[in-house]
Amino acid sequence: MEVQKWIDQELPRAHGNRKGLSYGQLAILLLTYMISQSDHRLCAVESWVKRHHHSLEWATGWTIDLKDATDDRLADLLKLLGSSANEAIESIETNLGRHLIRAYELPTEQARSDTSSFSVYHQPKDKAEGENLLNFGYSKDHRPDLVQYRQMLATLDPLALPLLGATLPGQGGDEAHYLPTWRQLTEIIGHKNFLFLADCKASTWANRAIIDREGGIYCFPLAMTSPRPQILSTWLDNPPTEVIKIFEPDHLESDLPIGEGFEMTLGSLWQDPDSQKWHRWTERWLAVCCYALRERQIKGFSQRLLKAEQALKKLADRPGKDTLVLEKKVAEILKRYRVKDYISTAIESEINYDKIYEKGGRPTANSPSRRVRQTTLILTYHQCPSEIAAFKRDCGWRLYATNALPEKLTLEKAVFSYREQWQPERGFHRFKRGLLPALPIYFQDEDKIRGLMFLLTIALQVFTLMEFVVRRQLASEQQSLAGLYDGNPKRATPRPTTERLLSAFGGLTLYFHRDGSTEISSLNSLQLRILSLMKVHPSIYTLPFPAPT
16 A cells, blocks of 8 residues: 555654654554554554564564564654644555555546544633634534534545545534535545535535536535425426336346436526636436335334324323413424424413302301402424425435536435445444444644544544445455354355454464564464455465574
8 A cells, every 4th residue: 555655655764763663654654553453542642552563574574673563653653644744644645645546456437535523521621713623513413512623524426435534623613524525525536527425515506516617527415405305395286397216226027216307507607716717517406216215214203293282282181380381382392393384283271250259158048158260271283294295295305416427427326325324424434333443532732533543444444444345346256254243154245344354364374483483373264365356465464583582
């Protein structure tokens, strides 16, 4: 991957009195530790290097001093990588991405981008809010009580290889970051003729207009803000073009469709606020319905509707005596279950005058009494059939905008392209709960956090490339790989994960004999098969002789 080369090329040399490994070599050492140990604590690297000193020197060919991997030196590396004062990360990402595309002959037809938030337990800083990396913001981890930072990943299809990443402040929106991401992707990929996919936050008029003006191709879901829901409803009442059925790729004639859709060609207009010039271009708006999504939305809506009615019934049985309090409780129920437009409620007051006797005991006809006014609240509610029917009709439908020509991106291809938007999410999962954990963050220094996320993105490239190479080779051989699943050795898969591939090498042992010779466990058939699929020669497990002292 030439990680060492590009890091040494972009980072300045270490302190003149500092001897030992370069920053690029230190990065390789730290990456090896993070991948093999699923840990990024710098304080533990030195002892790990001491335990595996011979293996590391044999594998790298370097002379590694035990003090090369101190937490101080590794912290300097992270701080230098993540410093906002230099552009080392961007340059390394560009050079490394270009090299990987050439070296592994990667396809460059589609790329996509997404962001996620990472919540940490750090205390908020006293600096101005806009200057902090760690800030309160919209939490995708559902932890609004914690400060966070955001991480962006831009990946290459179909292997989900992260070509670049960016560590962003915890507050603010993602809209402004998609255009710079696309521009950097064009530098890495080397052309603009790839389809750029992202979520609806990328679909602002400015982003779409500038990408089209600069020669790019995009496909974004449109945010369903006014007036787009009304436009979609009007089109569904009277589709402007033919509605076609959508089937799975390579489907059989007997297979049922998975959705339907139609498209409209529209003219778009945007004015550059800087130059005051107008940009006109043609877009295709794709209206697509996914049957599975429609079923899930209708099921969820029906459950919310049922729960709201149960809560209203419970409230109607004991409405209380204060109209304002009752109105507030009703509004809270409708808001909680998001059914305000689908359940109509009414509160009526019934006034009665009760006869109250002023003395105790059994009353007589002449017992003194008085009339007391009693107000009884009556809560009534009923469903709104027309609104519910309109909601169910719109379920499963989404609007997408693309400037791609139909010859390059058909309606069906656009649907299946966007269905793969989960790919960056898999990288985020590995950062949060997988073998490349970024959390918990132990650093207080924000530059070190940026440097750590940059190295973890490279580690994610390693995971992705291992999967891609093995799966591509299995596909070319039309075979599957067995032996990766504990308790079911005959189970085979054509799409093994890096996690299982790495776990297959967990039983290797290095022996040091009393006569000074060394020996390593013999590779089994599964390990040899994996090395063959990765196009790695088994000689990497051949030990030098004599053993280092």
